Amino acid sequence: MTSESNGLAELEGRIKKDIPLARHLGLSLASYDGACITLNAPLDGNSNHRDTAFAGSLDAVATLAGWSLMSLMLKELGVDGEVVIQNCTVSFVRPVTADFSARCWKPAAHAIADFAAMLLKRGRARMELEAIIGERLDPAVRFFGRYVAILKD
Amino acid sequence: MTSESNGLAELEGRIKKDIPLARHLGLSLASYDGACITLNAPLDGNSNHRDTAFAGSLDAVATLAGWSLMSLMLKELGVDGEVVIQNCTVSFVRPVTADFSARCWKPAAHAIADFAAMLLKRGRARMELEAIIGERLDPAVRFFGRYVAILKD
Numbered sequence: 217m218t219s220e221s222n223g224l225a226e227l228e229g230r231i232k233k234d235i236p237l238a239r240h241l242g243l244s245l246a247s248y249d250g251a252c253i254t255l256n257a258p259l260d261g262n263s264n265h266r267d268t269a270f271a272g273s274l275d276a277v278a279t280l281a282g283w284s285l286m287s288l289m290l291k292e293l294g295v296d297g298e299v300v301i302q303n304c305t306v307s308f309v310r311p312v313t314a315d316f317s318a319r320c321w322k323p324a325a326h327a328i329a330d331f332a333a334m335l336l337k338r339g340r341a342r343m344e345l346e347a348i349i350g351e352r353l354d355p356a357v358r359f360f361g362r363y364v365a366i367l368k369d
Numbered sequence: 370m371t372s373e374s375n376g377l378a379e380l381e382g383r384i385k386k387d388i389p390l391a392r393h394l395g396l397s398l399a400s401y402d403g404a405c406i407t408l409n410a411p412l413d414g415n416s417n418h419r420d421t422a423f424a425g426s427l428d429a430v431a432t433l434a435g436w437s438l439m440s441l442m443l444k445e446l447g448v449d450g451e452v453v454i455q456n457c458t459v460s461f462v463r464p465v466t467a468d469f470s471a472r473c474w475k476p477a478a479h480a481i482a483d484f485a486a487m488l489l490k491r492g493r494a495r496m497e498l499e500a501i502i503g504e505r506l507d508p509a510v511r512f513f514g515r516y517v518a519i520l521k522d
Contacts, residue, residue: 230418234416234417234418235416235417235418235423235425236393236414236415236416237390237393237394237414237415237423237425237426238423238425240389240390240393241390241425261389261390262389262390263387263388263389264387264388265383265387265388265451266451266453270388270390270391270429271429271432271454271457272388272390272391272394272425272428272429272430272432272433273390273429275425275428275429275432275457276423276424276425276426276428276429277425279424279425279428280425298418298419300419300461300464301424301461302460302461303458303459303460303461304424304428304458304459305456305457305458305459306456306457306458306459307455307456308453308454308455308456311453
């Protein structure tokens with residue numbers, strides 16, 4: 217899929233329009249293959265006193281990876297809803313010393329089906345997503361976020 | 370204590386110099402009474418698609434509240450060290466709809482004494498800190514961060 221056909225370019229524009237800090241993160245929604253979304257961000261502008269990536273930047277990019285994936289899933293389900301984050305846990309396993317990517321994967325099909333059923337029944341539903349920065353099997357940052365989708369009236 | 374006498378102004382300058390994103394958060398290290406540090410940030414520039422505070426901004430300001438308090442504690446202990454965050458858990462209890470403050474409290478005296486003893490013995494020590502945004506007994510955001518201090522050679 218191209219970024220036009222899967223809505224990635226439109227979503228990136230919306231994030232940068234609505235969230236001023238996202239512009240300062242320098243992020244781009246790089247790819248989405250229907251199962252995994254990848255957001256890129258530069259070290260430059262996101263560095264700290266040790267010239268590694270600032271934890272707040274890593275948090276923010278991972279948070280937006282999950283938020284973006286949830287937004288794309290709502291679109292694929294054909295529903296109009298809002299997404300908010302309820303809580304997150306982040307482990308900073310090792311320093312990030314270069315430009316970085318956050319990747320977030322869809323959960324298993326049965327979890328998406330349960331989520332969709334709850335969303336249509338109750339008007340809101342939660343989903344837990346994992347995002348990582350670095351290699352999937354050896355991440356520099358592990359992020360678990362619980363997001364809530366709320367159907368619009 | 371004035372912000373000059375307790376090192377707050379110098380620390381704010383250092384954060385804004387070393388962490389570009391901190392400048393975009395618009396934060397200020399507002400006060401420190403020897404037990405609690407308060408960081409302020411405006412909603413303007415930290416908002417999201419719902420015109421409430423972006424989770425990434427809330428994370429970043431809370432992260433810096435804990436980091437700043439750890440840095441001040443090292444100074445009070447008379448040691449020269451670096452502080453990094455190891456992990457954090459953040460609960461977004463309710464939306465933040467106005468300018469906001471993150472407050473972070475020192476742990477009990479015995480925990481600080483244990484931390485100091487470990488730091489001097491091993492050259493590194495961990496401390497868990499809680500920061501909140503909103504009222505202490507009824508927070509909008511609860512943040513728990515584990516920080517590591519590493520003595521400089």
